Amino acid sequence: MSLELKGITKSFGPLVANDSIDLFVNDGEILAILGENGAGKSTLMNIVYGLLAADSGEILVDGKAVTINEPRDALSAGIGMVHQHFMLIPVFTVLENIVLGHEATSKLGALNLVQAREKLLALATDFGFTIDPDALIEDLPVGVQQRVEILKALMYDAKILILDEPTAVLTPQETDELLEVIKRLRAQGSSVIFISHKLREVKALADRITVIRRGKVVGSAAPSASQEELASLMVGRAVNLAPDRTPHTIGDVVLKVEGLTVSDPTGRALVKAVSFDLRGGEVLAIAGVQGNGQSELAQAIINLEDHVHGSILLDDKEIVGLSVHQSLHEGIAYIPESREEDGLISSFSIADNLILDTHREPPYAKGISLSPSAIETEAALKAEEFDIRAQSIKDPASSLSGGNKQKVVLARELSRPVKLLVASQPTRGLDVGSIEFVHERILAERDAGRAVLLFSTELDEVLALADRIAVMYAGQILAIVDATVSREKLGLLMAGVVE
Amino acid sequence: MKKILDRVLGSTLLPGLSFLLAFSISGFVIALSDSKVLKLVGSPGKFLGTALATVGNAYLALFQGSIYDPNLARGHGFLQGLYPLSETIVTATPLILTGLAVALAFQSGLFNIGAQGQFIFGAIAASYVGFHVTLTPVLHVLLALFAGIASAAVWGGIVGLLKARTGAHEVIVTIMMNYIAGFFILWILKTTTFLRHGRIDPIAPEVHQSAQLPHLAGPNFRLHAGILIALATAALVWWLLNRTTIGFRFRAVGANAAAAKTAGISVATVTIATMALCGALAGLGGAVHVLGSEYALTADIAGSFGFDAITVALLGRARPLGTVFAALLFGALRTGGRTMQANTTTPLDIVLVIQALIVLFIAAPTLIRFILRIKNLKTQDAIKSKGWNG
Numbered sequence: 001m002s003l004e005l006k007g008i009t010k011s012f013g014p015l016v017a018n019d020s021i022d023l024f025v026n027d028g029e030i031l032a033i034l035g036e037n038g039a040g041k042s043t044l045m046n047i048v049y050g051l052l053a054a055d056s057g058e059i060l061v062d063g064k065a066v067t068i069n070e071p072r073d074a075l076s077a078g079i080g081m082v083h084q085h086f087m088l089i090p091v092f093t094v095l096e097n098i099v100l101g102h103e104a105t106s107k108l109g110a111l112n113l114v115q116a117r118e119k120l121l122a123l124a125t126d127f128g129f130t131i132d133p134d135a136l137i138e139d140l141p142v143g144v145q146q147r148v149e150i151l152k153a154l155m156y157d158a159k160i161l162i163l164d165e166p167t168a169v170l171t172p173q174e175t176d177e178l179l180e181v182i183k184r185l186r187a188q189g190s191s192v193i194f195i196s197h198k199l200r201e202v203k204a205l206a207d208r209i210t211v212i213r214r215g216k217v218v219g220s221a222a223p224s225a226s227q228e229e230l231a232s233l234m235v236g237r238a239v240n241l242a243p244d245r246t247p248h249t250i251g252d253v254v255l256k257v258e259g260l261t262v263s264d265p266t267g268r269a270l271v272k273a274v275s276f277d278l279r280g281g282e283v284l285a286i287a288g289v290q291g292n293g294q295s296e297l298a299q300a301i302i303n304l305e306d307h308v309h310g311s312i313l314l315d316d317k318e319i320v321g322l323s324v325h326q327s328l329h330e331g332i333a334y335i336p337e338s339r340e341e342d343g344l345i346s347s348f349s350i351a352d353n354l355i356l357d358t359h360r361e362p363p364y365a366k367g368i369s370l371s372p373s374a375i376e377t378e379a380a381l382k383a384e385e386f387d388i389r390a391q392s393i394k395d396p397a398s399s400l401s402g403g404n405k406q407k408v409v410l411a412r413e414l415s416r417p418v419k420l421l422v423a424s425q426p427t428r429g430l431d432v433g434s435i436e437f438v439h440e441r442i443l444a445e446r447d448a449g450r451a452v453l454l455f456s457t458e459l460d461e462v463l464a465l466a467d468r469i470a471v472m473y474a475g476q477i478l479a480i481v482d483a484t485v486s487r488e489k490l491g492l493l494m495a496g497v498v499e
Numbered sequence: 500m501k502k503i504l505d506r507v508l509g510s511t512l513l514p515g516l517s518f519l520l521a522f523s524i525s526g527f528v529i530a531l532s533d534s535k536v537l538k539l540v541g542s543p544g545k546f547l548g549t550a551l552a553t554v555g556n557a558y559l560a561l562f563q564g565s566i567y568d569p570n571l572a573r574g575h576g577f578l579q580g581l582y583p584l585s586e587t588i589v590t591a592t593p594l595i596l597t598g599l600a601v602a603l604a605f606q607s608g609l610f611n612i613g614a615q616g617q618f619i620f621g622a623i624a625a626s627y628v629g630f631h632v633t634l635t636p637v638l639h640v641l642l643a644l645f646a647g648i649a650s651a652a653v654w655g656g657i658v659g660l661l662k663a664r665t666g667a668h669e670v671i672v673t674i675m676m677n678y679i680a681g682f683f684i685l686w687i688l689k690t691t692t693f694l695r696h697g698r699i700d701p702i703a704p705e706v707h708q709s710a711q712l713p714h715l716a717g718p719n720f721r722l723h724a725g726i727l728i729a730l731a732t733a734a735l736v737w738w739l740l741n742r743t744t745i746g747f748r749f750r751a752v753g754a755n756a757a758a759a760k761t762a763g764i765s766v767a768t769v770t771i772a773t774m775a776l777c778g779a780l781a782g783l784g785g786a787v788h789v790l791g792s793e794y795a796l797t798a799d800i801a802g803s804f805g806f807d808a809i810t811v812a813l814l815g816r817a818r819p820l821g822t823v824f825a826a827l828l829f830g831a832l833r834t835g836g837r838t839m840q841a842n843t844t845t846p847l848d849i850v851l852v853i854q855a856l857i858v859l860f861i862a863a864p865t866l867i868r869f870i871l872r873i874k875n876l877k878t879q880d881a882i883k884s885k886g887w888n889g
Binding site: 302304323324325326327328329334336341342343344345346347348352356357359360365368369370372412 | 742743744745747748750751754755757758759760761762763764765
């Protein structure tokens with residue numbers, strides 16, 4: 001089946017998320033839609049799937065205009081969608097999730113799953129999946145959950161499958177497997193729309209690439225285009241994908257973590273006896289698939305975690321048991337994983353966000369009395385230094401774009417005397433331009449002789465920044481390897497495989 | 500200049516509209532609840548006229564009962580006509596302080612339902628120092644006020660401590676603490692220390708003259724220095740919230756506790772400090788009420804000051820100045836309502852309807868926007884308090 005969109009426009013207040021977008025997917029084709037976060041990709045696909053209503057425009061399936069008001073309409077037109085955040089009920093089984101909304105019942109109204117089970121198993125066999133229809137979703141790895149989502153779409157005869165950022169949550173191995181599955185779908189005659197901002201995957205998979213920038217289609221490219229070409233099309237200017245790494249000298253040990261165990265309140269260990277050293281002028285990346293204890297390890301270093309055993313030495317000083325305030329003032333800069341939740345107070349002004357940690361100190365305060373003029377003067381200087389683009393530093397942080405929000409966090413954290421920078425997923429959800437900026441700042445800290453502990457699930461980022469890489473799996477550090485390691489080896493380690 | 504105008508409009512437009520809308524709707528209720536009006540449904544001309552007259556009389560009585568009554572002025576001069584205004588302010592004074600106790604908690608992301616209990620403890624302590632201790636005038640008042648503040652600060656602080664140490668939700672704890680305070684005052688008024696000599700009904704001795712707050716407008720008016728204390732406290736709370744490091748931390752925790760914690764602010768300390776301060780504010784309210792207008796502690800000394808405080812703080816959008824205005828409005832409605840009931844056929848309960856409607860519209864800005872078809876009405880963020888898991 002083919003799908004064509006004509007002049008799709010959608011505004012949210014003054015923001016035009018989609019500006020008369022035209023695109024088409026041929027029968028049996030994989031179309032990649034490439035664009036930065038916030039470019040309008042997800043909005044467009046949500047319109048196609050009936051989750052949002054377009055202000056204007058037409059959707060044609062096999063050349064015939066269709067009206068899609070809700071997902072049910074999309075499904076009956078043969079369009080299926082796998083969302084970035086899975087739409088599965090964790091406490092239901094695979095089979096129950098798959099029949100959800102299409103439940104067959106006996107005459108007395110009892111649920112009849114026999115036919116659905118047969119169809120599911122047949123479909124899985126076709127694709128070479130092994131899947132237990134009676135497993136609970138919450139017990140399944142993320143990659144398998146995603147297959148359930150795909151199978152769910154296929155169960156109801158989707159011939160056009162939309163995959164929204166499907167690899168964001170997958171390990172490199174799982175990603176490779178997913179790409180294979182998508183190719184098999186194509187071989188069986190399905191059309192696929194693959195949404196991503198990851199250039200490597202797009203190049204590996206797509207038959208054709210359409211690039212969206214700020215709600216508009218800005219061009220298309222063949223998969224043979226170079227990553228640089230695709231990136232500059234996506235961003236609208238030339239981009240430096242590999243930050244320059246100047247040679248530098250490695251100093252003394254700044255951070256020494258020994259036998260660190262972090263537990264949740266029920267006593268379950270999330271970080272298990274982790275040990276490593278980190279020297280000044282060095283970037284140690286903690287790689288791994290999300291949810292393997294990285295968040296807890298990062299938080300334990302500034303004493304945000306409550307149940308911690310073991311030792312963390314910062315410049316030979318034990319810091320376990322200090323308050324968060326004390327830890328930060330021992331010389332740790334901390335970039336939390338979630339800017340929105342932990343990094344910023346969105347209703348506070350940019351200026352106030354810049355002094356969350358230092359509001360007690362001069363020149364911001366004399367005694368308990370705050371000095372608004374000093375706060376604003378310093379904020380203006382930092383906005384300049386970190387290129388924070390805002391109409392006014394008195395505007396609330398919520399008015400900033402993701403990249404500028406992260407710059408506020410960086411500016412705040414790097415304006416204390418810093419020995420160690422702990423950066424947790426520092427570029428998650430950022431646009432390419434902001435990623436460049438954050439990477440440059442991180443390397444600048446390294447070059448200035450500071451120790452950098454980088455937590456990242458993005459292999460590209462890890463390889464671009466790290467001097468050494470520690471791979472975390474199930475709460476443990478499986479191995480610490482040199483940054484010259486191959487992607488394949490890293491991928492295997494991230495999946496928990498040690499040769 | 501335009502910016503300032505915009506800001507003033509932005510922060511007063513919504514309360515103003517809610518106020519007008521509430522009075523309009525209450526007008527219908529007044530008219531339709533009046534038996535005289537209802538009898539005339541058959542003749543439209545008379546019906547409308549009588550309805551309008553009824554509503555007009557009711558609101559006129561409300562005004563005369565709360566701001567200026569020309570009947571009182573007759574023969575005694577213009578000033579005596581302002582007696583209702585004095586009464587309004589006397590009623591509003593404790594409400595300002597309890598309202599601040601709730602508003603400050605909102606700013607820290609806490610829902611303080613406990614102003615009632617905190618008020619009671621402030622009143623008990625101030626009353627005790629007032630009748631039991633003998634001191635020189637100024638010192639005596641100050642000591643009595645301080646006793647009220649301190650005891651209620653401890654009472655409120657317990658809530659903060661429980662929340663910070665065990666995670667007990669402050670709403671549940673303060674409700675329970677209100678019960679304890681309510682029964683505690685019943686019990687203590689039966690003890691020989693508190694029960695006034697020769698009385699069997701629960702009433703304590705009057706506080707000594709030296710512990711009473713001075714009158715501001717002579718003996719004919721009940722207006723006392725408590726209003727000055729309340730206004731100064733409101734200014735102090737504004738300063739604390741907006742111009743000090745302490746208030747900065749309060750607001751930070753209130754707006755996003757996770758981010759505040761990550762930036763090194765101790766959420767536990769803020770929680771305990773906030774609840775203690777809120778207690779102090781409500782306690783001051785209790786003390787001022789006893790030392791300024793009641794003089795003697797009675798079992799229902801707190802009336803509904805602690806509960807109306809929640810409405811007042813919401814109406815004032817948890818801001819000190821807003822809370823002052825909201826408390827004055829409530830004071831006026833309450834005192835005016837009594838006159839309205841006495842002079843017209845409209846019952847006092849209508850005042851509750853008006854209060855409820857104002858709050859309903861304030862709490863639901865979208866509703867106002869919908870009713871009045873206003874697009875892009877600028878409203879401040881709704882007041883946030885944490886859910887049960889917060």
